[in-house]
Amino acid sequence: MSLRLQAQSLACERDDRWLFRDLDLDIRAGEIVRVEGPNGSGKTTLLKILSGQLADYEGELFWSERPMRETRESFLANLLYLGHAPGVKAALTPLENLAWYQALSGEAPSETARFRALEEVGLVGFEDVPAGQLSAGQQRRVALARLTLTPRALWVLDEPFTAIDRDGVAALERRLVEHARSGGCVLVTTHHELTPCAELRRIRLGGGGVDDGI
Amino acid sequence: MWAFINKLRSPKWFYAISAKLQPWFWAAALILIVTGTIWGLAFAPADYQQGNSFRIIYVHVPAAFLAQSIFVSMAVTGLVFMVWKIKIADMAATVMAPLGAAMTFIALFSGAVWGVPTWGTWWMWDARLTSMLILLFLYLGVIALRGAFASRDSASRAASVLAMVGVINIPIIKYSVEWWYTLHQPATFTVTGRVGMPMEMWLPLLIMVLGFYSFFIALVLTRTRSEILRRESNKRWVRELAEEAN
């Protein structure tokens, strides 16, 4: 089994408008794939389809060269998705937030691992502050701590750089490249321009079309 | 079987086949309802207890039958849509909901009108009327839920789930309401379900029921066809159809 996410003639229609059509994708280990396109071109939708959240699409998805329907469990076990909303509870502290994610992903509960993950994203000293009192950037960092906390091969990140300061952006970019180089795979949308590197590949979305089928 | 299911995936195929079917159902509905109405209202004997007012069953009973059947059909088409992603099933479910609500309302209204000569009041918390009222709320819920979603696919799937949840609950609601009714008002006259009705009375009723069902099928076919055109308006075959018509 190897890390490989494929899509064949993927198409998505929203309100009688095609967001994208005939999209073929082949994403493998060691790649950073940046999905580009203007606002409303379906970047988030594509990421949601590729992370198995949306069922309203045409075409076929394959994970490890088998249809997604059959491999959903194994796919989800290898996926880490960070959406627009960070998924951080304001009433809980960063440690408590991470504890839930740790348990949810089937990791053994370990406080040391949580501390280390928070350290990685520069939140030392904020471990026990309710997340509601943290800044937007810091809340995003709590979500990003999951990259370390729950190791997964496939990262699907929707605008992960939102609200993060310059140092954080640089650190996160390094983190993405590192992940790709160690055999992982990153699928990302961002308005922030990524530093070009060997692993980076782009997918451009934009402009739908009119149906002429059936 | 599979060939048939695969054919159902094509709205174009359904559009063609329904064009051939719908006149037959419309004709059957017209003949049966006209025959049943004339027979029921003019020729069937008057009830020895209720006189002529009993004749409202020729509307009330078919409407009540249909009200329940439509909900079940809606759940079945919802299931078909969820399992096989057949869009036709969802279009049919879409057009069935308001029709079912209308039938439920007719059953309720005719029951209330019937209540005046039998109970001397427009409304009694009779078990059947109460279940009908709850059914009306269930229909309104499905219609409202479908209308509330921005995305059509989500709306369809949400309405399907709700219809399925509702259909599991309908028998439970029905039996609990009946139980509740016998507890609170034992041995009052119930509107329908009388045994020993003479043949001259129930034969026109049977004809009316069949007529209502034909009407239901015909109307669903016709309305599903316009729903197909509405949803597939950007498909090539619909455009060609429109050009031919011009």
Add this chain to the structure above:
Amino acid sequence: MTASENSLSRAPAALREEPGGGLAVAVWATLKRDLLLMLRRRSEVLNPLVFFALVITLFPIGISPDPALLAAIAPGLLWVAALLAALLSLDSLFRADYDDGSLEQLLLTPQPLALLALAKVAVHWLLTGLPLALMAPVLGIMLSLPAGSYAVLAISLALGSASLSLIGAIGAALTVGLSRGGVLLSLLVLPLYIPVLIFGAGAVQAAILGDGVLAHLAILGALLALALSLAPLAIAASLRISING
């Protein structure tokens, strides 16, 4: 789109064959997290209880303070008011999770969503249905509920409100993505509540009349068993629909 060459020499070490397991851990963590969240927002726990007391106060004022009349309608009043109070708190069951993105994450775990959703519903019952059931006898005194029916009132509410939470969660899951979900939620859920109401209020009524209450409670139990087996699946399906937008 051309497939880029697989330049990789190292095998992706992190790739996992099967989900990590630990369903019990995930369910337990979800229970703990939701309890903790509710306890940090105590007003949300208290609101349904205050609402329950308020509605019960309105009836004697609106109808009559006559103890005989109140005693006659008390079982129904208490049940209807408790049902509405439970309904009131349903809208927030998944909404906070939906708004902050936790719900997407819940849907993307390799664990069965139905069971995780069940954990959330269990917390809702524990902090809404159960307190309402425990509070009902006190309000029963205020409505001159005849002696001998207090225990049955609490038990029937405890049993029945569990079904209410489960059925209501289906409605909450269906409407969580809608901005004006609140009113719609009651339209969807209230008709489905009727059997529970009939047998719940019926149990209290039977206790007052001195009839056997076991049959009623058994039916409430059967309804709960049915809801427990089917509702989690419907909730999971509904959440997946709602996240679709």
